[in-house]
Amino acid sequence: MLGYISRRAYHSIISLIGLLTLVFFLTRLTGDPSALYLPLDSSLEARAAFARLNGLDQPIHVQFLQYLQNLLSLDFGQSLRQNRSAIEVALEAFPATLKLAVVAMTLATALAILVGALAAARPRSLFDRIAGLVSLAGASMPDFWIAIVGILVFAVGFGLLPTSGTGTGLHWIMPIAVLMLRPFGLLVQVVRGTMISALASPYIKTAQAKGMKRRKIIFGHALRNSLLPVITVAGDLATGLINGAVVVETIFGWPGIGKLMIDSIIQRDFAVVQSTILVTAVAIFIVNIAIDVLYVTLDPRIRY
Amino acid sequence: MTIKSVHLIAGVILAASFAGHATAQNASEINIVLPEQPANLEPCGTIITNVGQILSRNVVEPLTIIDPKSGQAVPGLATEWTQTDPNTWQLKLREGVTFHDGAPFNAEAVKFSIERMTSGKVTCSNIAKFGAANLTVTALDDLTVEIKSDTPQPILPTLLSVVMVVSPNTPLDEAVNDPVGTGPFKLASFTQQTVVLESFNDYWGEKPAISKATYVWRPESSIRAAMVQTGEADLTPSIAIQDATNPDTDFAYLNSETTALRIDAGFAPLDDVRVRKALNLAIDWEGLAQLFGDDAQRASQMVVAGINGHDDELAAWTYDPEQARSLIAEARAAGVPVDTEIELIGRNGIYPNGTEAMEAMMAMWQDVGLNVTLTMLDVNDWLRYLQKPFPDGRGPNLLQMMHDNNKGDAAFTIPIFYTSEGSYSTVSDPALDKEIADALAATGEDRTTKFQAIFNKVHDELALDIPMFHMIGYTRVGTRLDWKPDITTNSEIPLANIGLKN
Numbered sequence: 001m002l003g004y005i006s007r008r009a010y011h012s013i014i015s016l017i018g019l020l021t022l023v024f025f026l027t028r029l030t031g032d033p034s035a036l037y038l039p040l041d042s043s044l045e046a047r048a049a050f051a052r053l054n055g056l057d058q059p060i061h062v063q064f065l066q067y068l069q070n071l072l073s074l075d076f077g078q079s080l081r082q083n084r085s086a087i088e089v090a091l092e093a094f095p096a097t098l099k100l101a102v103v104a105m106t107l108a109t110a111l112a113i114l115v116g117a118l119a120a121a122r123p124r125s126l127f128d129r130i131a132g133l134v135s136l137a138g139a140s141m142p143d144f145w146i147a148i149v150g151i152l153v154f155a156v157g158f159g160l161l162p163t164s165g166t167g168t169g170l171h172w173i174m175p176i177a178v179l180m181l182r183p184f185g186l187l188v189q190v191v192r193g194t195m196i197s198a199l200a201s202p203y204i205k206t207a208q209a210k211g212m213k214r215r216k217i218i219f220g221h222a223l224r225n226s227l228l229p230v231i232t233v234a235g236d237l238a239t240g241l242i243n244g245a246v247v248v249e250t251i252f253g254w255p256g257i258g259k260l261m262i263d264s265i266i267q268r269d270f271a272v273v274q275s276t277i278l279v280t281a282v283a284i285f286i287v288n289i290a291i292d293v294l295y296v297t298l299d300p301r302i303r304y
Numbered sequence: 305m306t307i308k309s310v311h312l313i314a315g316v317i318l319a320a321s322f323a324g325h326a327t328a329q330n331a332s333e334i335n336i337v338l339p340e341q342p343a344n345l346e347p348c349g350t351i352i353t354n355v356g357q358i359l360s361r362n363v364v365e366p367l368t369i370i371d372p373k374s375g376q377a378v379p380g381l382a383t384e385w386t387q388t389d390p391n392t393w394q395l396k397l398r399e400g401v402t403f404h405d406g407a408p409f410n411a412e413a414v415k416f417s418i419e420r421m422t423s424g425k426v427t428c429s430n431i432a433k434f435g436a437a438n439l440t441v442t443a444l445d446d447l448t449v450e451i452k453s454d455t456p457q458p459i460l461p462t463l464l465s466v467v468m469v470v471s472p473n474t475p476l477d478e479a480v481n482d483p484v485g486t487g488p489f490k491l492a493s494f495t496q497q498t499v500v501l502e503s504f505n506d507y508w509g510e511k512p513a514i515s516k517a518t519y520v521w522r523p524e525s526s527i528r529a530a531m532v533q534t535g536e537a538d539l540t541p542s543i544a545i546q547d548a549t550n551p552d553t554d555f556a557y558l559n560s561e562t563t564a565l566r567i568d569a570g571f572a573p574l575d576d577v578r579v580r581k582a583l584n585l586a587i588d589w590e591g592l593a594q595l596f597g598d599d600a601q602r603a604s605q606m607v608v609a610g611i612n613g614h615d616d617e618l619a620a621w622t623y624d625p626e627q628a629r630s631l632i633a634e635a636r637a638a639g640v641p642v643d644t645e646i647e648l649i650g651r652n653g654i655y656p657n658g659t660e661a662m663e664a665m666m667a668m669w670q671d672v673g674l675n676v677t678l679t680m681l682d683v684n685d686w687l688r689y690l691q692k693p694f695p696d697g698r699g700p701n702l703l704q705m706m707h708d709n710n711k712g713d714a715a716f717t718i719p720i721f722y723t724s725e726g727s728y729s730t731v732s733d734p735a736l737d738k739e740i741a742d743a744l745a746a747t748g749e750d751r752t753t754k755f756q757a758i759f760n761k762v763h764d765e766l767a768l769d770i771p772m773f774h775m776i777g778y779t780r781v782g783t784r785l786d787w788k789p790d791i792t793t794n795s796e797i798p799l800a801n802i803g804l805k806n
Contacts, residue, residue, distance in 0.1 A: 031684045035691075037427060043436055049424045081343035083479040092496055148526060156530045163530045164522055166497060253522045255496040267343070 001296070005289055012285045016278070023277050024067060024270075028060055033080060033268035054080060067274075076278070077271030081264070086271035090257060090279045096166070097249070097256035098283070100175060101241035108180035109187060109234050113223065116191025121218050123196060131188060139185030147178045147251040164253040175252045179245050183237040190233050194226035201225075227298050235291040239284045332515040332804065334785065336797070337528045337537040341521045345494055346479040347468040348421055348428035353794055357541065358499055358519055360796035363404075364468040364485030367395065367414065368461050372790045375610045375712040377461035381409065381469050381486065382449075390456040390745075395464075397447040401508045403471040404490040411443035416476075417469045418451070425477035430466040433711065458747045462712050488512050488800045501799070512800040529554075529780050538782035539802075541793055544656060545597045548778035556599045557789040559777035560710035562606050563596075563655060565648075565665075565770040566721075568730045571700035576640045578631040579674075580767035583702070584621035585628040586672040587665055587770075595657040595664070596773045603771040605759040606707050606717050610791060613714025613743075613755025618763060620771065628672045648678045650704040651686040655775065662704055676702070691727050706775070710791055714755040715744055721769070722762055731768055736761070 034050045051057040055066065070077065076087035112135075119131040154174065155163040161170050198204065199222050207217050246258040257276050264272040295302050342354045347364040350356040361369070368377040368385075384396040401409035418441045421431045440452045451460065471484035481494055488509060489501035499519040503512060520537070522528050525544040531537040532553065548554035565583075573579045589602055604620035607613060636642045646669075650662040662678055669676040681689075688695050689703050705728075709716045719725075723740050724732040739761070743754035762768045779789040786803035 035684065035687045038429060038432065043432070045436070046432060050427055053425070053427065083344045083346065083481055148524070151527060151530055155534055159534060163534060163536055164527055165520060165536070251522075251524050251527060253497070253520060253527075263341075 001293070004292070008289060008292075009285075016281055016285075019281060020071075020274060020278065021064075023274055024064055025060070027265075027268070027270045027273050028063070030265075030268060032056070033270070036268055037080060054078075076275045079264075079272045080269045081267055081272070082269075086269075086275040087278075089272050090260065090275035093255055093257040093260045093276075094279050094283070096254055097242065097245065097258060100172075100179060100245060100248070100254060100256065101238060103172070104176045104179040104245075105183060105234065105238045105241060107176065108183040108237075109230075111180075112184050112187030113191055113227075113230065116188045117195050117218055117223050119188070120192045120195030120199060120222075121214075128192075131192070135185040135188035137185070138181040139189070141181070143178050143182065144247045144251060146181060147174070147248060150174050150178060151251075164251065166254065171252075175245075175248050175254055178252075179241065179248050183234070183241075186237065187230060187234060190230050191226065194229050195222055198222040198226045224298065228295065231291060231294055231298070235287060239287055242283050242287060243280050330515065331784075332513060333518070334514055334516075334538040334799075334802070335518045335520065335536065337531050337540045338519055338521045339523055339525070339528065339540075339542050341496075342499065344479060345481045345483055345491065345499070346426070347470050347474075347483040347485065348426055348430050348479070350468050351430050351433070351466055351795065354521075356795045357793075357797045358501070359483060359485075359487075360468070361487060361798040361800070362489045362501055362517075362796075363483050363487045363491055364470060365487050367464040367467045367469065370462065370465045370710070370712040370792070372792050373610065375612050377465060377712065380465070381414075382461075382464065385461050385464075387458075387460075388450075390458070391454070392450060392452045393457065393460045394444070395449045395451065397449065398508065399447060401486050402506055403473075403486055404484045404504055405471050405473055407471045407473055407484075409469065409486050410446045411449045413472050414449045414467075414469055415441040415443050416472045416474075418467060420470065420474065420476050421467065423476060426479050430468070433463055433466050433716065456745055458745060458751065459713050459715055462715075465711065489517065492516075509800070512802075513804045514799045514802055517799050532780040532782050535782065538785050539779070539787070539797070541777065541779045541789065541797065543778045543780050545778060548780070550780070553783060554778055554780050555789050556597075556776050556778055557793060558601065558608055558791055559708075559775055559794050560608050560611075560791045561655075561706050561708045561775040561777075561794070562603050562608060563661075563704075563706045563772040563775060564603065564606060565772070566703040566705055566728065566730065567767075567769055568698070568701045568703070569768060570730050570732075571698075573635065573640045573642045573644055574646065574700045574702075576635050576638075577765075577767055578635040578638075579640065579642060581621075582628040582631040582635075582672065582674070583669065584767060584770050585624045585631070586668050586674070587621075588623045588668060589620070590623065592661060592664055593773065595661050597776055599776040601774040601776075603774045604763055605771060606721060606769070607709050607714050607759075608774045608791065611709055611714060611717075612712060612752055613718070613759065615756040615759050618756070618760055621763075625668075625672050632673055642673070643675055644700060646674060646676045647699060647701040648676050648704070649686065649689055649701055650678060650680045652680050652682055654686075654704060655706055658704065661772075692729075694730075702770070708794070710795055714759070718755060718758055719744065722758065731766075733766075736766075 034047045038046055038050055055063060079086045079089050082089055115131050119128040122128055151163050154161040161173055165171055204217060204222055207221055243258060246262055248254060249256040249259040257280060261276040264276065338354055338357060340354045342358055345355065345359060347359055350360045366380045367382040369380045371378045381398050382395040383398050385393055387393050397411060397414065403409060418439060420426060421428045422439055437457060438454045442450045444450050469486060474480055474484060482491060488504055488507040490504045492500040492502045501517045503515050525547050528540040529543050529547040532540050567574050567580050569575050593600060602620045604618045605614060609616060632642050648662055648666050650659060659680055666676045666678045690705065707717060718740055720728050722731060723729055723737050739758055743751060743758060746754050777794060779793060781787055784805055786805050
């Protein structure tokens with residue numbers, strides 16, 4: 001296993017270097033940031049001074065070599081917007097996103113497994129139909145709309161929750177509820193589908209013939225064997241959240257990395273774009289490794 | 305789950321909910337929610353809205369202040385100024401002022417601040433207002449400064465409203481996020497989520513009613529409006545018109561922005577004044593006004609009332625499609641290629657309903673027989689058309705734009721739009737250049753009259769652009785604050801001017 005992880009790490013470093021190279025050149029194709037950082041009526045001299053000050057006056061290959069050289073000494077560059085180290089800006093924003101993603105995904109997965117399994121246990125029952133409706137609605141409703149309606153109802157209407165921001169436990173409720181809705185909806189569908197197939201398997205019939213309790217058959221046997229596709233989909237959704245829940249972060253004023261990345265792209269803050277991509281790429285690598293480890297735990301037949 | 309545990313969870317949520325509401329602050333502490341996070345807190349960038357609204361006249365103070373009613377420079381940290389020759393001004397500085405770090409405010413500090421702005425070592429947005437002028441600053445004595453420019457500077461006192469004086473202990477060659485000024489508030493903290501300002505006990509002026517201000521940011525207008533409604537925040541500028549629903553808390557104010565279309569007069573048929581006048585006459589301005597809200601004012605010039613040079617008497621073009629058609633027919637008869645395609649270039653998101661306005665105007669021009677097509681661009685692409693050097697291969701075009709001048713003088717507008725050298729200008733008219741140069745060198749009443757004459761000529765005689773509306777901003781102010789927005793609100797919100805009711 002350790003050998004496998006180190007092989008994956010080695011491959012990931014190669015991919016990461018390729019990704020950072022690509023991002024470096026693609027960001028520079030988006031235009032000169034001085035038009036955005038200086039007032040519209042700035043002189044050409046002021047623009048030239050801005051470019052000189054930020055090393056943007058050099059040919060692009062010289063800038064790239066300088067970037068690589070700086071990377072070796074762990075210098076990830078300065079943020080043009082915030083006048084400070086770009087990696088510091090990215091690392092400061094990442095924990096907020098990570099916490100949100102971990103809580104939302106854990107709750108969404110746990111609830112989806114429970115609801116999906118119970119729905120599959122009695123297909124076409126009332127519970128199954130309600131679960132199907134709710135999960136489809138959750139998977140298809142736009143999160144910005146849900147977020148704004150949630151604020152109008154729970155913050156403005158009932159005054160139970162704060163509109164946005166961070167600080168108390170109450171500030172977590174709406175962002176997490178909105179964020180988990182889509183993964184919950186999708187995962188319920190996946191769990192239900194794989195569970196229905198699993199429940200029709202011969203080993204389940206054997207278990208029933210042995211007189212095993214229904215609860216144990218569903219949660220002990222069928223569910224465990226249905227979890228592999230669920231983990232695959234959940235892992236995919238989790239990496240999406242780690243990349244930043246931009247809408248939720250924007251509406252609820254959650255200081256995460258998704259909004260930072262989008263703002264940095266719009267503002268042509270190249271060093272921060274590169275740093276946020278580096279941080280999220282490393283996190284996604286770790287999540288993927290964790291998923292592979294989970295596969296082995298769930299299915300001992302899998303060997304790396 | 306048992307009924308007991310459901311009750312327990314409900315109880316915890318309820319208790320937590322009350323705990324959340326129990327965070328009400330001291331009566332003299334306020335929360336302000338801005339549309340955008342300030343990228344940094346560099347005092348040299350206070351002309352950027354989200355930096356200026358926090359720092360300007362709160363943490364750092366300018367040498368002069370533009371009076372929002374008269375548009376004239378009034379004392380700030382400089383109390384008096386005299387022009388000793390066309391290129392030189394002497395300033396008397398305010399006595400008894402200290403910086404938040406204890407350093408004394410004096411002529412050396414002013415010299416340091418101006419040199420920091422002009423050094424080129426710090427990205428300084430504010431210095432753009434001075435154009436290409438080279439300034440030399442000399443401390444004549446402890447409280448007298450002489451500022452010499454290599455070009456005449458008749459409105460230097462107005463320009464000094466963007467000179468934010470910083471402590472001499474500020475680094476000269478790097479931008480800062482912890483500005484130290486002389487203002488009534490000092491920076492307590494700046495994080496990714498908040499900026500906190502606390503009152504400065506040794507402030508030279510009257511002690512403000514507010515003791516502490518916390519700034520947060522939410523881009524969504526409806527959320528900001530909801531935050532003030534629920535009491536989470538006390539004030540939010542720039543809410544959307546559809547969120548300004550409560551007449552008790554929502555104030556409309558003329559925000560110094562003017563929307564217009566620039567006519568590229570370098571290409572036929574737009575090089576013909578009859579066609580340019582027809583473009584102005586073909587628009588149903590009353591109909592179009594519905595897209596801009598009831599309070600927006602029809603514009604006849606690129607600056608709002610209160611800015612030196614604005615002419616109240618200059619009437620805007622009215623809707624007269626018949627006259628537009630006859631002018632086009634006249635131009636056609638004279639050999640002007642009026643059927644040539646004219647590209648209308650818009651910018652996505654430039655202002656609310658901006659795209660709809662462009663679509664409506666295009667349809668109205670097509671209705672009078674002009675061949676206008678619409679292209680909407682994103683900001684970086686649009687900037688290529690706004691500023692020189694303009695892109696090669698362009699043809700006759702009209703450019704959607706919005707211009708903001710709250711600096712008290714038409715000198716921040718006329719040269720960039722109407723001189724041959726102006727960075728947005730598509731005209732090259734030596735007679736107009738001379739007239740503008742004369743106006744820029746003039747002072748007092750003469751200056752005002754000359755600017756007004758230029759606006760009249762540009763509108764009535766040359767029809768160089770299509771002024772649309774002077775825009776309106778909406779601000780929601782919580783019921784416990786005694787404050788109303790004005791033309792300067794888009795650039796600064798001085799906390800010292802905010803009163804508390806009761």
